[in-house]
Structures are given as C-alpha cells and as structure tokens.
C-alpha cells in the first residue's frame with residue numbers, strides 16, 4: 263500500500279492511554295525506576311509495574327525491563343554464564359543483534375540452517391553441537407514460533423541452555439505457552455518495528471531465581487534485584503541497561519492493549535490470506551504452531567528464485583535473502599570476523615582459539631528458502647526486513663483486496679515471463 267508507514271503495529275496503536283501514563287510520570291517527577299522521596303508517597307514505578315504485568319501476562323516467574331532487545335540478550339547470556347570458550351548455536355536467519363550479543367560475550371556464534379518455517383531446523387542444530395556448545399538461541403522470526411518441543415528436548419538431552427529471542431514475536435505462543443517462557447530465558451525488543459513498542463526498550467524473562475539475580479546485577483551495576491542491597495561476597499560487575507521511566511510508561515500502555523493488537527493482526531492476516539487464495543507455485547510458510555503466530559506478516563514461498571525475484575521487483579519489495587542485516591550472508595562484520603580490537607575473543611582469542619569461519623553460501627538450505635520467500639506486511643512494515651509491501655492493521659477490506667490483486671497479478675506475470 264502506498265503511504266504505508268514504516269513501523270510495527272504497536273506504534274500505530276499509540277494513543278491516549280500511553281499519553282496519560284507518560285503525563286503521570288512527568289507530573290510525579292520520578293524519571294527513573296528508583297523513587298526519590300518516600301516510596302509510599304510516590305508509589306511504584308512504571309518500570310516495576312510493567313515487569314509485574316509482563317510476568318502475569320506471560321506466565322513468567324521473573325521479568326527485568328531493559329533499554330533494548332540487544333541488552334536483554336546480552337544480560338541473558340551473561341546471567342547464564344556464557345562467555346569465552348563457548349559456542350552458541352544461532353540461526354543463519356535472524357537480525358544481526360542476536361549474533362552481536364553472542365560475540366560481545368566473547369562466545370562463538372555457530373550458524374545453523376532454518377527450515378520452511380523460517381526458524382531453526384532442529385535436525386541441523388543437532389549436527390552443529392560440539393563439546394564447546396553451551397547454548398542455543400531460538401529466534402521466533404517474523405512473529406511465528408520455532409519448533410520449541412524439539413529444541414527444548416535437544417537442549418535438555420545435551421545439557422545446553424535454550425534462549426528464546428522473542429524480539430519479533432511478543433505475545434506469541436507455542437502450544438499454549440507464552441514465547442519466552444519455554445527457554446531458560448526470553449529476550450524481547452520494544453523497538454519501533456515490534457508488536458508493542460516503547461521507541462526503544464527490551465524485556466528479559468526467566469524462571470530461575472539465580473538467573474534473575476545475575477541478570478538484574480548485569481543490567482544495574484551489580485545490584486541485587488530491585489536494589490535490595492549489594493551482595494558483598496559475590497557481587498558482579500554490572501552495566502547500566504535500565505529502562506527509563508518514560509519508556510516504561512509507553513511500554514505499559516502498549517502491554518495493556520496487546521490482546522487488541524494481536525486480535526487485529528490475526529483478523530487482518532486472515533482477510534489478506536483469503537483474498538490472495540490459492541496460487542499455483544505459491545506456498546505459505548510452514549507453521550510450527552499456527553495458533554501462536556502473531557500474524558504481523560504473511561510469508562509466501564515461491565517455487566523458483568527467478569519468479570520470487572520478479573514478483574518482489576514488481577511489488578517494489580525484496581526477497582528475504584535481500585533483507586538487510588537479517589541474513590548471515592549480508593553481515594560483513596561476521597564474514598570478516600571483525601571485532602573492535604584485533605586481539606579479543608571470540609575470533610582472536612589466545613586463551614580459546616577457534617577455527618570456526620563464516621562464508622557466503624555456507625547454509626544452502628537457508629539460502630534457498632530465503633531466496634524464494636517474500637514477506638507481506640500485515641502490521642510490521644519495514645523495508646529493511648523485506649516487508650515494504652502489504653497491508654496495515656487499519657487497512658480497509660477494499661485496500662486489502664487491492665493488495666491481494668496486485669500480488670496475484672505479479673505472480674501471474676512472473677509465471678508468464680518465465681514460460682517464454
């Protein structure tokens with residue numbers, strides 16, 4: 263659709279609720295999660311309330327609000343003790359931040375194939391396990407869940423941590439369980455392209471009390487949870503990855519409307535899907551759990567790369583293999599094993615040398631699937647993600663019909679020109 267704004271669905275739902283919460287933060291003059299003055303008087307912070315409401319909504323034991331999805335991943339890895347000498351299995355299709363968090367813990371990201379679901383292929387994960395493997399990061403790409411039963415079983419059988427990157431799938435589920443609660447930790451992003459947003463922000467959820475304590479310390483200067491003292495004997499170095507109060511207010515307003523956002527996306531995607539109907543040579547992405555999909559995008563897989571490229575060009579979008587830093591082959595820093603200094607882990611690590619290398623076309627199945635896939639926007643409109651064409655949460659039935667018609671015509675034209 264022309265004029266479609268380039269954001270995620272949460273952004274489009276920002277309204278009076280968020281404004282009122284932001285206003286109350288300003289009126290209280292309490293701009294951080296830690297209150298100044300008598301806490302009985304000033305009440306609980308937005309960030310604290312957000313964390314407790316996330317725990318309730320997701321069925322998670324602990325939540326820590328942070329300043330980005332990348333911070334949530336980094337804190338999760340640190341809290342689980344992942345570092346130099348470790349390998350972490352990640353999919354070759356994910357936003358670069360998943361890989362950056364591993365690298366900045368000094369650990370080696372080991373790439374694994376995705377399958378037709380566009381998420382980790384469990385069989386390939388098994389093939390990538392070595393004595394150095396410490397964790398698997400399952401990324402719920404484009405709003406839809408990974409094969410979590412299989413990945414959880416693999417992690418348990420091999421004594422590995424399972425981390426869920428839920429950046430793109432906040433509110434999604436797998437067999438009735440909230441995404442983020444099946445792994446040892448779940449990391450969410452609240453950036454502008456996500457299901458709910460705070461502009462910038464992130465969330466970490468986990469079940470284990472020790473992981474929570476270490477993640478809290480990592481995100482807040484080594485403090486114990488909620489700054490209830492500093493552990494003298496085992497205090498850790500921490501960073502400052504805290505979520506600011508104003509962001510907490512926006513995120514809380516968004517969380518309180520997440521069910522409305524998801525219901526809208528699911529309704530809109532069904533309409534688009536029905537309007538497109540069956541097309542020869544076009545399949546839908548294979549679901550691991552249809553009911554748990556956030557439905558923020560509709561992914562189509564075409565039979566051939568040539569047809570997929572012709573359709574994408576006709577629609578003014580790109581196939582997923584050409585979607586910015588979401589495909590390992592588009593990550594020059596990974597292919598070049600580049601770090602801020604020339605002698606640091608994981609790539610130039612004298613204590614833990616590794617000969618693991620990255621090369622274009624090292625994941626042939628991932629390359630093939632992504633080169634034939636096109637993602638239509640249903641709410642996440644992001645050219646960088648390859649979803650610059652499609653509909654939005656508020657598109658009318660007529661607008662949806664015309665997007666579907668444009669797609670059908672593009673597929674028909676590509677098929678004809680291929681036959682010539």
Ligand SMILES: Cc1ncc(COP(=O)(O)O)c(C=O)c1O
Nearest residue numbers: 330331332357359429451452453
């Ligand atoms: C799969 C995935 N992981 C991690 C991130 C990082 O989140 P943030 O931008 O909030 O740091 C993103 C953001 O786009 C993402 O899509």
